Amino acid sequence: MSSLKGLINSIKSFVELHPANPKFFAEFTEQMPNLATIDEQYPLVFMAFSPAVPQMNVINYTVEIYVLDKIRDDRSNIVDLMSDTGQIINDIYQYYNNGTEEIDVISLPTFNPLNNFDLDYVAGWVGTFDFELPQGCKEDL
Numbered sequence: 091m092s093s094l095k096g097l098i099n100s101i102k103s104f105v106e107l108h109p110a111n112p113k114f115f116a117e118f119t120e121q122m123p124n125l126a127t128i129d130e131q132y133p134l135v136f137m138a139f140s141p142a143v144p145q146m147n148v149i150n151y152t153v154e155i156y157v158l159d160k161i162r163d164d165r166s167n168i169v170d171l172m173s174d175t176g177q178i179i180n181d182i183y184q185y186y187n188n189g190t191e192e193i194d195v196i197s198l199p200t201f202n203p204l205n206n207f208d209l210d211y212v213a214g215w216v217g218t219f220d221f222e223l224p225q226g227c228k229e230d231l
Contacts, residue, residue: 097151097221098137100193104185105135110178112157119154122208133159133175133214135182140218144225150196151221155182158207158214168213172203175214186221196222 098116105114113131115123119138140152157175161168179201186195199217207213 093223094139094142094151097153097193097223100191101135101137101155101182104182108178108181110174112178122156132212133157133178135178147225148222149225151223152218153221154216154218155179156204156207156214156216157182158204158212161206161211161213171213172215176201179215179217183217183219186219192224194222196220 102114102116105112110133111131113134114137115134116137117139122136122138134157136156136158138154138156140154142152143150157179159171159175161171183195183199185191186193197220199219201215201217203213204216205213
C-alpha cells in the first residue's frame with residue numbers, strides 16, 4: 091500500500107461499501123467532471139491529487155476529498171444533503187483514523203462546506219486529508 095494507486099484503491103473500496111452507495115472518482119482537480127451535465131449516480135466522492143512527502147519507511151500523501159450531491163431546484167433538500175454528505179466524509183476520516191487499514195490519517199482534516207460548487211448545482215463538503223502509508227510493499231505497483 092505504499093503508492094498512490096494503493097491509496098486510491100483503498101479509498102475506492104471503502105466508498106463502494108458505504109451504505110450511501112456513492113460513486114467514486116480520483117483525478118486531478120481540473121479533471122473533475124462537469125457535474126451539472128452528467129447523468130451520474132449521487133452522492134459522489136471525488137479524490138483530488140495533491141503533494142506527497144516521502145520519509146523513512148513511510149510516504150505521506152495529501153489529498154482533497156470532495157463529497158457532493160445534487161441540489162433540488164427549490165433547495166428543499168439542502169439540510170439533508172449537507173448532513174448526508176457530511177456523514178460520508180466523516181465516515182472516511184473515522185475509518186482511517188481508527189487504524190482499520192495500514193493507511194493512517196496523520197492530522198485532523200478540516201471539512202469545508204460547498205454550496206453550488208463549481209456552478210454545477212451540487213453541494214457538500216471538501217476535506218484535506220494527510221494519509222501516511224508504509225513504504226516497502228510492492229503488491230500495488
